[in-house]
Amino acid sequence: MSNEPDRAWWKEASVYQVYPRSFNDSDGDGIGDLQGIRNRVDYFDELGVDVVWLCPVYDSPNVDMGYDIRDYRSVMDEMGTMGDWEGLLDDVHDRGMKLVMDLVVNHTSDEHEWFQQSRDPDGEKDDWYIWREGDPDEPPNNWISLFGGPAWTYDEGREAWYLHLFDEKQPDLNWENPDVREAIYDMMNFWLEKGIDGFRMDAISCISKPHGLPDADTGEDWFDMDLYFNGPRIHEFMQEMAAETYENYDVMLIGETPGADPEEAKKYYDDGVDMVVHFDHMDVTYGPGGKWSPDYVGMETLASAGDDALDEMLNTMDLADLQEAIRYWDEGVGDEWNCLYMGSHDQTRAVSRFGDAHDYHRESATLVATFLLTQRATPFLYQGDEIGMTNADWDREDIRDVEARGQVDILMEEHDVPYETIAPFVRNRSRDNARTPMQWDDSEHAGFTDGDPWIQVNDDYERINAERAMADPDSIFHYYRRLLDLRSESEVLVYGDTEYVLPDETYPNVWAHRRTLGDEAVLVVLNWQDEPRDVSGVEGVESPVLFGNYEQRDGTTLQPYEARICDLG
Template structure:
């Protein structure tokens, strides 16, 4: 064992993200809750994860499903009580797992007491949010919301405009005000004192705004990243936050930092952030116009192309682009540390997006697990990844719950003059609702998620894809994740080893390969990221022993890879 490893518990951990609203419902109201999560703690323990990242459970009117917080120190009624949260914390800690709380401090709900008081200029919190006077028909600048539509809303009660980079029910806090920062830090300390093990800071790179709030160059159809992210005082605020809150605790600080490149990320690390969440590797399936732009497909193609072909077009990926994004961050952050995710509450299902959710759902699900758990980064799993859950069909706009998807669908319909059926493939392949369909526990009604009517539709494939079936099947995606998590825990080289990227290249554009090396330990990971067989010849010099893979035949000398085959070779000296 190497003696110069810079060990940290969060580097060695596997993080499991839970979206409580869709995880498990204990009381039959159709909405997942904290008691439901508590009932499934043993499932998480048996899977082998180390950290539970809990999406927001704070009091909220749910305009953005909990990311619009009405009271930071209270639990949402639908989720249970503070006593329920404390029982969950204790159950996780008793089993050696940790709990990280999602936290949104760029904005609050417009129903938060701070905002209600801010609407009254004489109420004592008049500058706690970003207000601008002016003509009620003319917003202060041309900024648009990341969810679509103007980033300003005129408030009749105050007679002024307020800024919201997200939904209009999510007004942005004014971080220039020291009283706002003090209140946020006091709230964070409240949770730290309750024994949490870290924060995942949502959209934290948005909290500092540019001086004067100048007009954007991007125009009316997209946002200007240089204005919205990494503002002039962001690192000052982050250093102050560390000093006033988590800096004296042994916790994990995860910063979601849209708009940050590796050089900017280094500044966040220096501020006290442990891992930065970036999006470059997730953008490789998007076209030049971004996530919701049909430009690279074409409106005519949307209306005339077969659904399966459209799914392929909307998720088309050049494997070399993915490697470039991963390598860019690996090399760019230097001695700092990455996290890696392929799915989350804000993304579609990883098997549907990066794999094959039909004939090779099982094989591609295991391939993606191999990719995720063998990189030099803290891996983040999202609920349902471990059983190979897939995207759903959204037959009607009335089925959509995601505020982002609703806004973008309205925009596509109005701009392109097409019926919903034409843009439905975008919902199936872009909407965040795909990650928010209920966790599929068994083949009973509503997939065992609830005894009531679920708040969002259950994916039709739950009789085939569910946890009970996966746990009972030793060859399932679930057991592959479980065994691979155990392998990662046992092999330091898979956590701390240096990475050398081998493939893809022009001769093997659909095969990924990388080596991990730590002292005399060396492992080679090979992934055939396609539906076709691939003959490699001697290109990989794969002379080690196959210690892990998703096909029964682990012949180290075999030079032909099966569809979506994954192999891990031990090449240690």
């Protein structure tokens, strides 16, 4: 990298992801809404973020919580009106921030008028989705849904099978049909003309399917990534999309591209995407069997170990694996740009997963913040990260996540165990953990709603809430706020080259990296463990500390979950 960085506003920005259904309810129906978000816009401003990413608020039956869209150009009744959305856009822009919308175009809801019309084999939209005729007892191929179960559902009305890589109520659109693509581009331009500042493209690498839809040779894997992602026409479609929609707008384009490695990601950059969402660092706390496999823990352990011990086992992380994942993408994309997140609506809570939410809640949450905001990537905060929201306990009847419900049924049947045995898996794997209501204060329902919340509130809301955090100058919230300010003022933290220093055999649980830009250099060092560690062998650790999560520092000894940013001159 040259001393003169290739600047872009979206590289320097920080993004705050809002899950509207769980953010703030203004009308007492128990569901977060657009007016509720408007009532909290000053909160974003106080925190110091630059971009608000709004998860889907389109009309939807909410089988997958808004990612099953019934009408792309309407706001769901539970969220309010288009006027509320327009007011939110104005509120965000008035404070100098930007608004990014989710774009979900691999699939729609089965209640979308396009799908309803497509059920008529003689209609104008008969091939807007992926249909196959055949024996109603034998699916067209052996594909498995990403949510579990078959990827095909037989429609009695049309007497044919339709493909759904996700839930059966989320049929996949047929991107081979140019009329489908034109309708999607028209919809995108509808929102761009309204003044949005970009799209986060959900599961965009799924839109092109392999010719002939061959059977998967799954082996020991539960699905075949080569068939599901990055299909033969994906980049043709992406380039056409850019030319027909966002190419002439100064907007942020975030591609969620499961199945893409850095080399494949470079093709998306060439297509016009600014950054891709990767998942490698999200896999480092899973065992070899994947997210929902209990094999590396064992059912007997699940049934007998205490909650704290299970949380630790289910979130075990080798810091070297995390560095490998970060380095792989940082070096792999070269001069292109990454985004980085430690939590999202599809992941569990960052402090529960990567830190110690029990004994070192503030320390580990601020360590994770330091890690996130000092990488060469646009940082994405998920709502509640900034106050250290944690995972919850779940009774089976309280689970709302369609993925978790399916996997719970599979685990109980395959292992012949009661729900209580696998409940720790739900606490440490279910997406519902990220979807508990935002904890605003210590009043009933955490100040989220005056009604009955659509999903349970975490029991720890009296201790962990925004009101309390904002009143405490040493809180996680104010740590994020000050660190966001530092990042916005420091080009080396945005554009600097990265040299990875630790972990190594001497310091296996200590992370360190240097950022360098011209004559500026900083050392970021993180003691990712619950005990002190002397790091006297790390060059620069005794340099003046620009920022850290401990006020009292002890030379070369790092306290549990201590984070330092040192000025190397």
